[in-house]
Amino acid sequence: MSTGQSEDHLPISAAEAERLFAPFADSGVLTLAVSGGPDSMALMWLAARWRATRAGGPRLLAVTVDHGLRPESRREALMVKQLARQLGLTHRTLRWSGEKPAAGIPEAARIARYRLLARAAEQAGASHVVTAHTRDDQAETVLMRLLRGSGIAGLAAMAPVSRRDGLLLARPLLSLSKARLLATLRSAGIAFADDPTNRDPAFTRPRLRALMPTLAAEGADPRTLATLANRARRANAAIELMADGAERYLALLAAGRSSKRRGGEGEMFDPRAFAALPAEIRLRLLMRAIDRVGTEGPVELGKAEALLERLDRTLAGITDGGTAERGTLKQTLAGALVSLAKDAIRISPAPPRRRRGE
Numbered sequence: 001m002s003t004g005q006s007e008d009h010l011p012i013s014a015a016e017a018e019r020l021f022a023p024f025a026d027s028g029v030l031t032l033a034v035s036g037g038p039d040s041m042a043l044m045w046l047a048a049r050w051r052a053t054r055a056g057g058p059r060l061l062a063v064t065v066d067h068g069l070r071p072e073s074r075r076e077a078l079m080v081k082q083l084a085r086q087l088g089l090t091h092r093t094l095r096w097s098g099e100k101p102a103a104g105i106p107e108a109a110r111i112a113r114y115r116l117l118a119r120a121a122e123q124a125g126a127s128h129v130v131t132a133h134t135r136d137d138q139a140e141t142v143l144m145r146l147l148r149g150s151g152i153a154g155l156a157a158m159a160p161v162s163r164r165d166g167l168l169l170a171r172p173l174l175s176l177s178k179a180r181l182l183a184t185l186r187s188a189g190i191a192f193a194d195d196p197t198n199r200d201p202a203f204t205r206p207r208l209r210a211l212m213p214t215l216a217a218e219g220a221d222p223r224t225l226a227t228l229a230n231r232a233r234r235a236n237a238a239i240e241l242m243a244d245g246a247e248r249y250l251a252l253l254a255a256g257r258s259s260k261r262r263g264g265e266g267e268m269f270d271p272r273a274f275a276a277l278p279a280e281i282r283l284r285l286l287m288r289a290i291d292r293v294g295t296e297g298p299v300e301l302g303k304a305e306a307l308l309e310r311l312d313r314t315l316a317g318i319t320d321g322g323t324a325e326r327g328t329l330k331q332t333l334a335g336a337l338v339s340l341a342k343d344a345i346r347i348s349p350a351p352p353r354r355r356r357g358e
């Protein structure tokens with residue numbers, strides 16, 4: 001047994017924080033997403049301590065989104081402002097003023113939050129929006145994806161850096177346990193807000209969170225689930241690279257053909273070359289093309305799998321010399337029309353839907 005368990009409860013040292021924030025040392029401005037909860041209050045405190053030890057380094061802008069969903073939210077935003085002031089950071093509170101949906105509040109709030117954070121970051125000229133996602137959040141995300149039967153890309157869960165709403169989203173605390181952030185706050189004497197929504201069994205995430213101790217007792221602790229995510233990420237990166245290569249190969253074949261004959265709007269795959277690729281690569285190429293050409297993406301994995309199955313069956317009729325079922329197919333998905341004739345798989349924009357009676 002390693003000493004990992006006890007280390008998981010130690011405050012984060014200045015040297016560790018230096019390593020965590022090193023990738024941002026040359027940024028001009030960083031936007032810190034701070035809700036007032038323990039994780040993001042620790043993020044703000046750690047980032048401020050790191051910044052204070054450097055001569056140059058980024059300006060830190062802490063942003064709190066007040067979703068206006070709980071009576072305490074205004075007070076929590078003020079609490080963040082106060083700590084930001086003590087730490088010498090600029091702080092902004094942004095309010096979600098749009099229409100609130102009757103159902104699906106967490107998802108709508110998340111979309112609004114990231115849009116507001118991205119806008120604030122853009123206005124400030126920030127290189128990144130930095131969130132306080134921890135290893136525990138990563139484990140919950142993995143669990144959620146497992147329960148939905150996600151593929152390798154989904155099981156990779158959250159990346160340390162990703163792109164969203166046109167900005168880079170960074171998660172420097174992703175490998176740390178929440179317990180370490182709590183220990184950091186405790187040793188620094190910093191108060192934080194407690195959001196009861198995090199325990200509300202009406203929502204999926206809190207229900208999964210409640211399962212965590214039972215899963216950990218069976219070995220599926222946050223560390224193990226995060227390791228699964230890292231392994232899936234590694235595999236996914238390799239598959240994506242293979243898909244890039246296959247995509248270039250098919251594009252070269254298509255370019256050679258369209259110089260002889262115009263292919264029209266959209267994209268084209270050579271059926272035999274496509275059929276020879278592994279299923280996972282065929283699926284990704286199909287999804288990429290639908291997302292590029294279609295207007296209603298991103299395409300759902302399950303729907304793309306069903307379409308690929310049909311395509312594969314039809315292709316088999318062509319590639320075995322045309323003895324099986326006559327090979328044609330036409331299907332729209334996510335605003336793209338996927339069609340297969342003997343000589344080409346074409347992905348083109350779907351024609352506008354006809355309204356009833358037209």
Ligand SMILES: Nc1ncnc2c1ncn2[C@@H]1O[C@H](COP(=O)(O)OP(=O)(O)OP(=O)(O)O)[C@@H](O)[C@H]1O
Binds near residue numbers: 039065106132
């Ligand atoms: N109201 C808020 N204002 C500013 N930042 C926030 C707010 N809520 C969350 N964040 C940021 O997002 C991080 C993740 O928060 P949380 O786990 O609550 O998000 P979520 O709703 O589960 O969705 P996701 O994990 O996709 O962001 C926090 O650590 C914090 O950095």
